Amino acid sequence: MAGLYLASQSPRRTELLTQVGIDHIVVSSAYEEANKGYDNPIEMVKEQALGKARAAVGVPEGSIVLGADTIVVLDNQVLGKPHDESEARHMLERLSGQVHSVITGVALLIKGQEIVFHNETKVYFKKLAPFEIESYIGSGEPMDKAGAYGIQGKGALWVEKIEGSYTNVVGLPVEHVYDELCKALGAK
């Protein structure tokens, strides 16, 4: 297989690929995320993922490039990464006791094709007490994560159940990525 370049600074995405044995090289992307101006959250994450992949830096000709973007959607409203603690608090108060979707857009540039898809997981959140929200914010965990929580960390305490892919919530639906890679490479 041609080398796979992951255009992402997210530590979770490289960990997930490594976990399942997909060799890759992490590179940066010159793409500037712009979460505004989209009517449809799915179109938005797909566009962002494609933008990140297309703007990957230092990728040799003929390589495979992977870009991704993850958001939380609650009542048709997009929750990205909080800008500060008060936004994180507000997001967690909104998620408390509700069901939301985590949507990841993925773009694969492979053999001259642009394969763009998404994956959606429903997450059922428990009701959070104000002291729980405060201590979670104090842990610093919410700040670099869409929706202000990490299911792979202390945020696991707030999740009652999920419907769909777990790795999708963490930032990259590896089983889906693997299937698409196999398809594009004619391996399955």
Ligand SMILES: Cc1cn([C@H]2C[C@H](O)[C@@H](COP(=O)(O)OP(=O)(O)OP(=O)(O)O)O2)c(=O)[nH]c1=O
């Ligand atoms: C909901 C949720 C999100 N997240 C993370 C995954 C993503 O890293 C982040 C969403 O931000 P993204 O903008 O998708 O990604 P990123 O800025 O971290 O990395 P890059 O743009 O360089 O690829 O939220 C978790 O780690 N756990 C969770 O449970």
